[in-house]
Amino acid sequence: MVRPASHRSFRRRCHFLSSEYQDWELYNAKHALVAGLAHGMARPLLMLAHEPYSSPLDYRDLLRRHSTAAAAETIFADWSLPYVEQYEKRIVSAASYRVAELERKELRDITVGEPVAEFESDSIPDYYVSTAAFTDTLRAKYSLVVGRKGTGKTATLFAVTEQFLSDPCNHVCVIKPVGYELEGLLSILREELSRAEKGYLVESFWKFLLYTELAKSVYDQLLSKPEYYVRTPAESALAEFVEQNKALITPEFTVRLERAVARLRELPSLTSADGRRTRTSELLHNDMLARSRVLLGEVLESKAKVAILVDNLDKAWNPNGDLPLLSDLLFGLLSVSRHVADEFGRNASGRSSVNLCFALFLRSDIYAAMLHFAKERDKLPARLITWADPELLRRVIEQRFMKSATDIEFPHEVWQRYFAPTVRGMPTWEYIGGHILPKPRDLIYLVKSALQFAVNRGRTQVEEKDFIDGEKQYSRFALDSLIVEAAVRIPNVEDLLLHFVQSSEILTQDEIAAKLESARMSAGQLEIVINFFAQLTFIGFEVSPNRFEFLYDEQDAGKIFMMAQKTTESTKVRRFRIHPAFHAYLEIQSSGSVAPGQLSIGL
Numbered sequence: 001m002v003r004p005a006s007h008r009s010f011r012r013r014c015h016f017l018s019s020e021y022q023d024w025e026l027y028n029a030k031h032a033l034v035a036g037l038a039h040g041m042a043r044p045l046l047m048l049a050h051e052p053y054s055s056p057l058d059y060r061d062l063l064r065r066h067s068t069a070a071a072a073e074t075i076f077a078d079w080s081l082p083y084v085e086q087y088e089k090r091i092v093s094a095a096s097y098r099v100a101e102l103e104r105k106e107l108r109d110i111t112v113g114e115p116v117a118e119f120e121s122d123s124i125p126d127y128y129v130s131t132a133a134f135t136d137t138l139r140a141k142y143s144l145v146v147g148r149k150g151t152g153k154t155a156t157l158f159a160v161t162e163q164f165l166s167d168p169c170n171h172v173c174v175i176k177p178v179g180y181e182l183e184g185l186l187s188i189l190r191e192e193l194s195r196a197e198k199g200y201l202v203e204s205f206w207k208f209l210l211y212t213e214l215a216k217s218v219y220d221q222l223l224s225k226p227e228y229y230v231r232t233p234a235e236s237a238l239a240e241f242v243e244q245n246k247a248l249i250t251p252e253f254t255v256r257l258e259r260a261v262a263r264l265r266e267l268p269s270l271t272s273a274d275g276r277r278t279r280t281s282e283l284l285h286n287d288m289l290a291r292s293r294v295l296l297g298e299v300l301e302s303k304a305k306v307a308i309l310v311d312n313l314d315k316a317w318n319p320n321g322d323l324p325l326l327s328d329l330l331f332g333l334l335s336v337s338r339h340v341a342d343e344f345g346r347n348a349s350g351r352s353s354v355n356l357c358f359a360l361f362l363r364s365d366i367y368a369a370m371l372h373f374a375k376e377r378d379k380l381p382a383r384l385i386t387w388a389d390p391e392l393l394r395r396v397i398e399q400r401f402m403k404s405a406t407d408i409e410f411p412h413e414v415w416q417r418y419f420a421p422t423v424r425g426m427p428t429w430e431y432i433g434g435h436i437l438p439k440p441r442d443l444i445y446l447v448k449s450a451l452q453f454a455v456n457r458g459r460t461q462v463e464e465k466d467f468i469d470g471e472k473q474y475s476r477f478a479l480d481s482l483i484v485e486a487a488v489r490i491p492n493v494e495d496l497l498l499h500f501v502q503s504s505e506i507l508t509q510d511e512i513a514a515k516l517e518s519a520r521m522s523a524g525q526l527e528i529v530i531n532f533f534a535q536l537t538f539i540g541f542e543v544s545p546n547r548f549e550f551l552y553d554e555q556d557a558g559k560i561f562m563m564a565q566k567t568t569e570s571t572k573v574r575r576f577r578i579h580p581a582f583h584a585y586l587e588i589q590s591s592g593s594v595a596p597g598q599l600s601i602g603l
Contacts, residue, residue: 012038013076016049016063035059046079048072103460107418107451110404112397115445115477117154124155125162127399129392129440133383134159140381142337142358146367147385148552149485150441153361156385157311160359169304173217175210176312177254185261189325200277201264202332203339208260208284210340212249214308215242215292218299219249234298241295245288260284297344297352306344306354308337311361327373333360334380365535368554386553387438394429396440397447420463428467435471435580437478437537438552442581446474475585482536482582489532495519496529497538497586505583506548506591507539509574530576539576542567548577 014035017024038045039062047063049055050072055063066072113127114120128134131152137143137160147153157174164170185205189198219242222235231239242249248256263283281287300306313333337358347353367382374380387393398411401418408414415421415428423431436442447462450470454462479497486493499515513526521529533539535557540550541564549560568574578588 012043013046013048014038015072016047016053018050018053020052032056032059035062044083046076048075100460104455104458106405107460107462108455110401110418110451112400112404112444112448112451115150115441115448117152117158121158124158127403128155128159129395129399130159131156131385131392133385136383137359138163140357140359140383141341142334142381143360144334144367144380144382145359145361145385146364146382147361148364148439149481150437150439151364151385151387152440153363153385154311155440157309157361160307161309164305164307167304169302171218171221171300171303171306173214173306173308175213175253175308175310177252177257178312185264185329186325188264189328197277198328199332199335201280202329203336204280204284204286205260205264206333206336207340208286208289209253209257210308210336211289211292211296212256213253214306215296216249218296232299234295238295238299241292248288293343294351297354300354300356301352304355306356308340308356308358309361310359313360314363314366323369324373327370330360330362330366330370331374364554368557371555384553387440388552390429390433390438393433393438393440393443396443400444418461420461420467423464423467431467435583436474437579437581442474442478445477446470449473472584475582478581479585482538485536486532490525490529492519492521496521500578500582500586500588502587502589503578504591505578505580505588507576507578509576512576534576537579538582539578542571542575542577545571548575550579 012035014031016028016031021027035045035047036059039059045062047059049063049065051065051067053063053065064075066075113123117124133145133147134156137145137156145153145156147156161172161174164172188201215238219239222231222239225231251259264280266283310333313330337360341356341358344354344356364384371380395411398414401414402408402411405414405417408417419428422428426434432443432446436446446467447470450462450466453466453469457466459466483494483497490496496515496519499518503511503515509526509530512530513523516523516526516529530539534541534551535554537550537552540548541560543549543560543563544567549563551557551560564574578586582588583590
């Protein structure tokens, strides 16, 4: 920290004695030495001498003589005035520096979290922005929470889990398999089976996994109790049951899933429908599940709510795989969730009633693909996570800043205190919203990048240049994310995307075809590339003259495609727009033909 210089170190005053004083020679010699050092170091120096005084030649021009004390004071006041003013300015500057340093520290202390929810599972509930999908999931008996990558499905899962766990009268079972494959089960389903047989097989499979996972979660909770905890008779009976069936219940979900698939592959290929059902029941230990239902009911009947939350099941989804069968598997899980919830809700045959709810978290592209094979899509309990409302998206940042700041009471204060009012002539939030994909992940990444630039530069606010430099980092991040998703469907997609560098933001179909040719890709892939780039929101369609829409919700695809087709028929040219999120890294040339405000962040 800069410390203001004291008067002694800031300037030097040497007063020489008149020759009428005793020992004046020795006294003046000492002062001459000090004055010489000060002069040599370019320090402000005033040399005074009381008359009579005969000055040596070497400092005669520096010496000021006076005959009275009043004259000495006048000389000193005239000489010191500019230095005093300079000193006072240093004092003010040092104080301002200390205030600015406190403000810089305040900005350094701001934490906006991580773009990936898995990296901050403990913190998300503190600043989670409640959405309709969140509140509906808390209340519903069974839910299907749908959202694109980065829209907050996992964050919603963490928030829902925390909300349920905040009440000790609830029990929560979270299922998040890390890595698994279902090819073995799919190969069975490809056999010549009736639809009823396939449905029974899939539902039995999921029922086995859900029952055993619920039993494992209750057992693990019992094991976590302190040693002095005395189990109830029902808890002791369940624990004994689990220990007797350890090989079937205690392994991780992924291990049990793979073992279940392996057992089902033992099904004989040629049996009657009844025989196959009986064998399926034996392989998945339905008798054991019936017993576990009784024991679980006795333990959980006192719980206000028992929640089963399932995420990561889409990890096994392969867009190039057998979509009808994969859809059957997920529809089977939705169906069995209803049956399990209803079964636990009934109090009959010695089985205690349990208030059980179920929620499955699924990517929207998978859900959109499933809908093609759904018989009654209107009955699917889907709850879409969408950020089409800019005000809702803005709250994501406001909540996180308010959590870190100590004295921010209202959201609007966040923008006044921590952000420059405009970026490239636009209000800051309007600029941010117009240059990202409308998802919390993207918003957090951009703001965090800009914040890091501001902190590294010693700012007290995130300024325009910080946002511009942060946008370049974010744009690279957005492109990398797109490459990861597109690589499954488009070979050499990274090379293809680099051919868009410095192109115009509005492109015709012929211009995109030329880029495919430059990337040595077949012209027959043009429509595949256009549609897939649209699904990933790299490009948007012209749906009316100079108005472009991006496919933020896959369920709107049919509507957008039809509007684009009619526009092409009207204008005689098929045009697309590259999303602004990718402009900074690819150095896309902006077009003035699109009116401001015609790029919406939601349809």
